[in-house]
Amino acid sequence: MYNTTAFLYERTCAFEVPQTTCEEIHAALLQAGVHPPGLLGDLGAGTGLMSILFAERGWHIHGVERSLAMIAEAENKKIQLPQAVQSRLHWTEGDITRFEMPEGLLLDAAVCLCNTINHLVEWPQVEGFIRSAYNALKPNGVLILDSDTVTTFERFFDHAPVVVWDDGIHRMTRTCRFDGSSGRAHHTAILERHDETGWTTVSEEGMPLQYHQEPKLYEAFLAQGFIVESGEPYNPFPVLYQGIIPKLLWVLRKPA
Numbered sequence: 001m002y003n004t005t006a007f008l009y010e011r012t013c014a015f016e017v018p019q020t021t022c023e024e025i026h027a028a029l030l031q032a033g034v035h036p037p038g039l040l041g042d043l044g045a046g047t048g049l050m051s052i053l054f055a056e057r058g059w060h061i062h063g064v065e066r067s068l069a070m071i072a073e074a075e076n077k078k079i080q081l082p083q084a085v086q087s088r089l090h091w092t093e094g095d096i097t098r099f100e101m102p103e104g105l106l107l108d109a110a111v112c113l114c115n116t117i118n119h120l121v122e123w124p125q126v127e128g129f130i131r132s133a134y135n136a137l138k139p140n141g142v143l144i145l146d147s148d149t150v151t152t153f154e155r156f157f158d159h160a161p162v163v164v165w166d167d168g169i170h171r172m173t174r175t176c177r178f179d180g181s182s183g184r185a186h187h188t189a190i191l192e193r194h195d196e197t198g199w200t201t202v203s204e205e206g207m208p209l210q211y212h213q214e215p216k217l218y219e220a221f222l223a224q225g226f227i228v229e230s231g232e233p234y235n236p237f238p239v240l241y242q243g244i245i246p247k248l249l250w251v252l253r254k255p256a
């Protein structure tokens with residue numbers, strides 16, 4: 001996923017009210033004592049949706065993203081922004097499970113948002129991400145990330161085909177299957193395009209997601225050396241996720 005369907009990401013997968021979510025995470029960063037114009041890592045930056053909102057609040061962004069199609073979406077939006085905001089945005093192709101900062105640069109803070117940690121389906125990938133993020137931060141730096149709860153997997157990542165986008169030209173149909181015993185979900189997105197002959201399938205992309213048990217994440221953060229300042233229930237999808245706890249929002253600090 002996030003290759004042929006990158007252009008639909010923000011309309012089908014992203015945070016419900018990105019401005020509000022950015023404001024909440026920004027407030028959490030300020031409360032943790034880190035603030036613009038610091039260097040903020042956006043790990044698994046996607047289409048730059050959150051990077052841009054943070055840059056508009058004065059942060060300098062170092063984004064890491066593995067999908068070139070997602071980075072291309074981000075770059076297309078960047079060129080329409082005021083020059084001052086553009087100058088604070090930088091995305092690089094990379095793997096957040098084993099990335100390194102450019103020589104001489106360290107992050108004041110980092111975010112890894114919209115269940116990106118659940119995209120790291122093998123446990124060594126999660127450990128690699130935690131290690132890389134820790135090494136990329138300055139002493140006293142802060143990492144904020146959200147992880148999906150098992151309720152989200154059970155209630156929302158296990159369903160028959162649903163049309164999640166149809167503008168008459170493109171149609172995207174998503175199917176999800178969740179295996180509770182392994183914690184593994186599989187999403188499939190079928191993208192079709194309409195022309196004079198009717199609908200033709202353009203692509204079929206698969207995407208595995210993994211539920212990571214919260215105590216296991218907590219132990220892994222501590223094992224790396226992070227101070228876990230909080231791990232609180234978080235709901236950035238108030239319309240979709242009513243009356244449940246869909247995520248934990250983690251605030252982690254690298255010791256000074």
Ligand SMILES: C[S@@+](CC[C@H](N)C(=O)[O-])C[C@H]1O[C@@H](n2cnc3c(N)ncnc32)[C@H](O)[C@@H]1O
Binds near residue numbers: 013043067
């Ligand atoms: C659900 S999207 C979230 C995007 C963005 N953080 C946001 O809040 O809109 C997950 C993103 O993580 C990226 N991703 C997944 N695994 C990755 C990895 N190992 N290294 C870099 N990017 C990764 C995907 O390509 C995708 O763009």
